[in-house]
Amino acid sequence: MHSWGTRLLAAATTAAVLLVAACAAASALDAFHVPSVEAQAHVTKINRFHKQINGNDKVTLTFSLSANLESLFTWNTKQVFAFVTAEYETAKNSLNQVSLWDNIIPDKDQANVQVEVKSKYPLIDQGTSLRGKKVQLVLHWHIMPNAGAMIRGKMPLSEFTLPDTYTS
Amino acid sequence: MDWQGQKSAEMLMQVLLVASAVAAFLVGYAMADFQLMLLVYAGGVVLTALVTVPNWPFFNRHPLKWLDAAEADRHPRPQISSAPATTGGKKKTGKNK
Numbered sequence: 001m002h003s004w005g006t007r008l009l010a011a012a013t014t015a016a017v018l019l020v021a022a023c024a025a026a027s028a029l030d031a032f033h034v035p036s037v038e039a040q041a042h043v044t045k046i047n048r049f050h051k052q053i054n055g056n057d058k059v060t061l062t063f064s065l066s067a068n069l070e071s072l073f074t075w076n077t078k079q080v081f082a083f084v085t086a087e088y089e090t091a092k093n094s095l096n097q098v099s100l101w102d103n104i105i106p107d108k109d110q111a112n113v114q115v116e117v118k119s120k121y122p123l124i125d126q127g128t129s130l131r132g133k134k135v136q137l138v139l140h141w142h143i144m145p146n147a148g149a150m151i152r153g154k155m156p157l158s159e160f161t162l163p164d165t166y167t168s
Numbered sequence: 169m170d171w172q173g174q175k176s177a178e179m180l181m182q183v184l185l186v187a188s189a190v191a192a193f194l195v196g197y198a199m200a201d202f203q204l205m206l207l208v209y210a211g212g213v214v215l216t217a218l219v220t221v222p223n224w225p226f227f228n229r230h231p232l233k234w235l236d237a238a239e240a241d242r243h244p245r246p247q248i249s250s251a252p253a254t255t256g257g258k259k260k261t262g263k264n265k
Contacts, residue, residue: 001174007221011181015213018189022209025193026202075200146202 026076027148033074039067041084041137041157044116049130049167057130059123059162063100063137064116072143072153073108080105081142082113084157086123088135098123100137132164173227181220188212 001007045062052058065084072080083102090096100119105111123130136159143151169177188209196205 001178002169004221004223007177007181008217010178011185011213011217011220014182014185015209015216018185019209022189022193022205026196026205029197075197075202 023147027145030074030076030145030148030151035071035153037067037069037071037139037141037153037155039065039069039139039155039157041065041067041139043137043158043160046163046167047118049163051128051166052124055128057125057128059130060119061100061123062116062118065101065113065139065157067113067139069105069111069113069141070108072141073111074145076145076147077108078144078146079107080111081144083140085138085140086135087138088130088133090125090127090129090133092127096125097138098125130162131166133162135160135162169223169227170230170232172230177220177227181216184212184216184219188216 001010041063043061043063047060047062049057049059063084067082069080069082081102081104084100085097086100087095087097099121100123101117102120103113105113123135137157138154139157140152140154143153145151189212192205192209192212195208196202
């Protein structure tokens, strides 16, 4: 503390340690935040269901999604990444997850999602097991905080059954 | 800066930084604004640096009172008469080997 240089360094070090402490406290508070997400989705149309040249089943579909993700946001939330997956079971794998649609929500004002969209990404099975398959739509979200670790969550939305035959 | 000034500068620095961190956290949480917390804290850090880093006059209110140079002549340094014991040192090095 005898020179201005040591005082400046001491102040900077203490300030940095306290900043880390404040960020840790903000992150710790998120652990007590219990969000209540309300969401519904259902498939409105199977646009195309066919077998690709390489032998994989491919489905493009349209679905409507109504999701209120406002409760995910706290003061320590930078953004939320939300995506809808189709999940189904095959003989080979007990869980197959295919992402159909995703969205980055940068702000709480945009967290009430009401859309009817074509799937951004096609539902392609690694094989030919999609005919007559029961598929579940699941909404996933990744909360990216300003400080702290990413928080994941998910919620099953609805089930639908694919047709027994290819449409084209 | 004198000794008392250094002590009070360190105290002041720590108290101000902790206070601004706590205030920033409370304000940020109350207003639900993370960026506001960072801004309030940055303000507190700048204020702390302004108060404690420069050598302000109020850190120099307790100057050291040095004794007069004549005091050294009046009380001369005591002379060491006996030679240092060299035999003990040799024994020690012998033991270490």
